[in-house]
Amino acid sequence: MTQTTLSLKEAQQQAQGLREQINDHNYRYYVLDDPIIADASYDRLMQQLKSIEADFPELITPESPTQRVGAAPLKVFGQIRHELPMLSLDNAFNEDDLNDFDRRVRERLGTDSAVEYACEPKLDGIAVSLLYEKGALMRGATRGDGTTGEDITLNVRTIATIPLKLLGEGWPDRLEVRGEIFMPKEGFERLNKRAKARDEKVFVNPRNAAAGSLRQLDSKITAKRPLDIYCYSAGVVEGGELPDRHADILERFKTWGLRVNPELRVVKGAAACAEYFSRMSEKREALPYEIDGIVYKVNRLALQEQLGFVARAPRWAVAHKFPAREEMTLLKDVEFQVGRTGAITPVARLEPVFVGGVTVSNATLHNMDEVARLGLKIGDTVVIHRAGDVIPKVVRAIPDRRPADARDIELPERCPVCHSDVERDEDEAAARCTGGLYCSAQRKEAIKHFASRKAMDIDGLGDKLVDQFVEKGLVNTVADLYKLGAEPIASLERMGKKSATNLVNALKASQKTTLARFIYGLGIREVGEATAQSLVAHYRDLEAIKSATVEQLQEVDDVGPVVAAHIETFFKQEHNLEVMDELLKVGVHWDEDTGQEEGVDQPLQGEVWVLTGTLHTMTRDEGKAVLQKVGAKVTGSVSAKTTALLAGEKAGSKLTKAQNLGVRVVTEDEFIVLMQQWGV
Numbered sequence: 252m253t254q255t256t257l258s259l260k261e262a263q264q265q266a267q268g269l270r271e272q273i274n275d276h277n278y279r280y281y282v283l284d285d286p287i288i289a290d291a292s293y294d295r296l297m298q299q300l301k302s303i304e305a306d307f308p309e310l311i312t313p314e315s316p317t318q319r320v321g322a323a324p325l326k327v328f329g330q331i332r333h334e335l336p337m338l339s340l341d342n343a344f345n346e347d348d349l350n351d352f353d354r355r356v357r358e359r360l361g362t363d364s365a366v367e368y369a370c371e372p373k374l375d376g377i378a379v380s381l382l383y384e385k386g387a388l389m390r391g392a393t394r395g396d397g398t399t400g401e402d403i404t405l406n407v408r409t410i411a412t413i414p415l416k417l418l419g420e421g422w423p424d425r426l427e428v429r430g431e432i433f434m435p436k437e438g439f440e441r442l443n444k445r446a447k448a449r450d451e452k453v454f455v456n457p458r459n460a461a462a463g464s465l466r467q468l469d470s471k472i473t474a475k476r477p478l479d480i481y482c483y484s485a486g487v488v489e490g491g492e493l494p495d496r497h498a499d500i501l502e503r504f505k506t507w508g509l510r511v512n513p514e515l516r517v518v519k520g521a522a523a524c525a526e527y528f529s530r531m532s533e534k535r536e537a538l539p540y541e542i543d544g545i546v547y548k549v550n551r552l553a554l555q556e557q558l559g560f561v562a563r564a565p566r567w568a569v570a571h572k573f574p575a576r577e578e579m580t581l582l583k584d585v586e587f588q589v590g591r592t593g594a595i596t597p598v599a600r601l602e603p604v605f606v607g608g609v610t611v612s613n614a615t616l617h618n619m620d621e622v623a624r625l626g627l628k629i630g631d632t633v634v635i636h637r638a639g640d641v642i643p644k645v646v647r648a649i650p651d652r653r654p655a656d657a658r659d660i661e662l663p664e665r666c667p668v669c670h671s672d673v674e675r676d677e678d679e680a681a682a683r684c685t686g687g688l689y690c691s692a693q694r695k696e697a698i699k700h701f702a703s704r705k706a707m708d709i710d711g712l713g714d715k716l717v718d719q720f721v722e723k724g725l726v727n728t729v730a731d732l733y734k735l736g737a738e739p740i741a742s743l744e745r746m747g748k749k750s751a752t753n754l755v756n757a758l759k760a761s762q763k764t765t766l767a768r769f770i771y772g773l774g775i776r777e778v779g780e781a782t783a784q785s786l787v788a789h790y791r792d793l794e795a796i797k798s799a800t801v802e803q804l805q806e807v808d809d810v811g812p813v814v815a816a817h818i819e820t821f822f823k824q825e826h827n828l829e830v831m832d833e834l835l836k837v838g839v840h841w842d843e844d845t846g847q848e849e850g851v852d853q854p855l856q857g858e859v860w861v862l863t864g865t866l867h868t869m870t871r872d873e874g875k876a877v878l879q880k881v882g883a884k885v886t887g888s889v890s891a892k893t894t895a896l897l898a899g900e901k902a903g904s905k906l907t908k909a910q911n912l913g914v915r916v917v918t919e920d921e922f923i924v925l926m927q928q929w930g931v
C-alpha cells in the first residue's frame with residue numbers, strides 16, 4: 252500500500268465520506284436488492300477506506316464498514332446469532348497480492364518451505380450456515396453481518412441438493428457446515444426467460460437471483476427456484492472429530508452427501524496457486540455456474556489455527572478476484588458507423604475504462620432498437636460488461652446519475668460518410684445508407700472483407716491501408732487492388748519499399764484461390780463462408796451461380812428465400828458483373844472443374860466432415876481449411892450424412908452422436924498422419 256500524504260484531518264474527512272458512501276451502497280445491495288454501482292467500484296471504495304484506516308488506525312470505529320462482514324439482516328426473518336463468527340475473506344487483485352499473502356503466511360509460520368494450499372473456485376452466491384444435529388438438518392442461516400444472520404431454515408430445506416439427513420456415518424453430534432448457495436447459469440437463464448414471458452421483473456445476474464430466491468418469506472417460491480450449494484468449511488464441531496486438513500474435511504463431507512466443488516485442488520506454494528488461477532480463468536466461461544475468483548486456503552488446520560484471524564477475515568485464506576467484468580463509465584457520445592452492406596450501427600464512445608482485463612473506449616450498440624431498449628442518453632453513466640473474449644457490451648444505464656443536460660440519441664437522416672439517404676425497413680432493426688458503392692465507407696468495408704483471411708486472404712493488407720487506398724483514390728473496386736504497383740503503395744503512410752513489395756507479392760499469391768473464397772469475398776448480403784461453400788458444392792462453377800434463379804437457388808443447402816433474393820439481386824447489378832470480370836482479367840483463378848485451388852489433389856471430394864473439441868497443433872479454422880482444400884465439405888453438426896468427425900480433446904455431444912450413428916471418428920493424431928498422406 253502506498254504511503255499516504257494526508258493530514259489527520261483530511262484523512263478523517265475522507266474516511267467519513269467513504270463510510271457514508273459504502274453504507275449507502277450496502278443498504279441498496281443487501282436490503283433493496285438494487286445496487287447502483289458495479290461490484291468492482293464498491294471494492295475500490297472499501298480498499299480506499301481500508302488504506303486510510305491502515306495509515307491512521309486511530310480513525311477506526313467499531314461502526315466502520317471495514318469492521319463488519321455485510322449489511323444488517325432483514326427484520327422479517329428470525330435472527331440467528333452465529334456461535335462462531337462467519338468471516339469473510341480478504342481480497343487479492345493480482346499476483347503481487349497473492350505473493351504478499353503467501354509471504355505473510357510463511358513469515359508468521361516461520362517457514363521457508365512451500366505451504367500447502369487448497370485452491371477452490373470462489374462462487375458468487377450467498378454464504379450460508381447449515382446446522383446438523385445427530386445428522387439431521389436443524390437450521391439454515393445466512394451470514395448476515397457475520398455475527399447475526401437470518402433464519403432461512405424453511406427455504407434451505409426446499410433445496411434438493413442439501414441433505415435433510417446426513418448420509419453414512421461418523422459425523423459429529425453437532426456439525427455446522429458452511430457453504431455458498433448459488434443459482435447455476437442455465438437455471439438463471441430459464442428463470443429470467445420465464446419472467447420475461449410473463450412481463451415480470453428479471454434478475455440482473457445469478458447472484459441476485461439466488462439472493463432474491465433465498466429471501467422469499469414464502470418457501471414455496473424458493474422451492475421452485477433452481478438453487479444449488481457447494482460446501483466449503485466447517486463451523487461448530489461438537490461430539491466428534493473432523494480430519495486435520497481442509498481438503499480432507501471436504502472429502503469427508505462428500506461421503507455424508509454434502510456437495511463439494513469438484514474443482515478443488517491441493518497445491519504447494521504461491522506459484523502453483525497462480526497456475527491454478529490461470530487454468531481456472533480459462534475454464535471460467537465453460538463452468539455451469541458463475542465464479543468471481545479463486546480462494547486459496549492454508550490446507551492444514553493446525554497451521555490455520557496458528558495463523559488466526561484479523562478483524563473480519565482469516566489470515567490463512569485469501570480471495571484472488573478475477574478482473575471485474577462490469578464497470579461503470581461515462582457515455583461521452585454516440586457515433587454512427589457504416590458497414591459493408593450499408594448497415595448503420597450506433598457505436599458508444601466511452602470514457603476509457605478497464606474491464607475484463609482490457610481498456611475499453613468503444614462499444615457497439617448494434618441498432619436503434621437496442622438504444623431504445625437500454626433507454627440510453629448521451630451523458631449517461633453506463634455499465635459495461637466484458638467477459639472472456641466477448642466484445643464489450645453496454646448492459647444498462649444508471650438513471651440516478653443522468654445529468655440534466657443528457658442528450659437523446661438520434662439516427663441520422665443522411666449517411667454520415669456519403670450523405671445519401673438513410674433507410675429503415677419496417678421489419679429490420681438495421682438502418683442502411685442507400686449510397687451503395689458510391690459510399691466510401693461501404694467501399695472500404697467491401698475491400699476489407701474481400702482481403703480478409705476467410706476470403707482472398709491477402710497478407711499484409713490491413714484496415715488502415717485499405718482506408719488510405721480508398722481515400723487517396725488508388726483503389727475504387729476490389730479489382731483495382733491487383734493493378735497496384737509497388738511504387739504508389741510505398742509512398743503511403745507507414746509503408747516502405749519492402750512492405751510494398753511484400754504486399755504486391757501477397758496480392759499475386761492470393762490470385763490462386765477457390766471459387767468458394769471468391770464468392771464469399773464478394774460480400775453478398777447474408778452469404779457467409781458456409782453458404783458460399785454450399786453454392787459451390789451445388790453448382791461447381793461461377794457462370795451457373797450467376798444465372799441461377801431465386802427458385803433454383805433455394806435448392807441449395809441452407810439457402811432460403813431471403814438469401815436467394817440477395818444472391819440474385821447481386822448478380823443482376825451491372826457493376827458487380829463488371830468487377831467480377833475485371834477480377835478474372837487481372838488474374839484471379841481457381842480450378843474450373845472443381846471450384847477448388849488449382850494443382851491440389853482432392854482425395855476427399857464428396858465427403859462431409861465435422862470438427863469438434865479442442866485441437867492442439869492447429870486451430871479449428873486451420874483444420875477446416877485443410878479439409879476444404881482436399882475437397883471435403885465441412886459442416887457444423889453430425890448427421891447420417893457425415894463422413895467423419897475430427898474430434899479434439901473434450902469433444903462432447905457431437906462425439907456421442909457420431910458414435911451412436913456409427914460415423915467414423917478421427918483423432919488429432921490420426922488427422923496429422925492423414926494430412927501427410929494428402930500432401931498438405
Ligand code: 9MJ
Nearest residue numbers: 338371372373374431483546
Ligand atoms: C466461496 N465464496 O466460494 C469461502 N468461498 O472460506 C469459498 N468462500 C470462504 N470459501 C472462508 N470457496 C470464508 C469464506
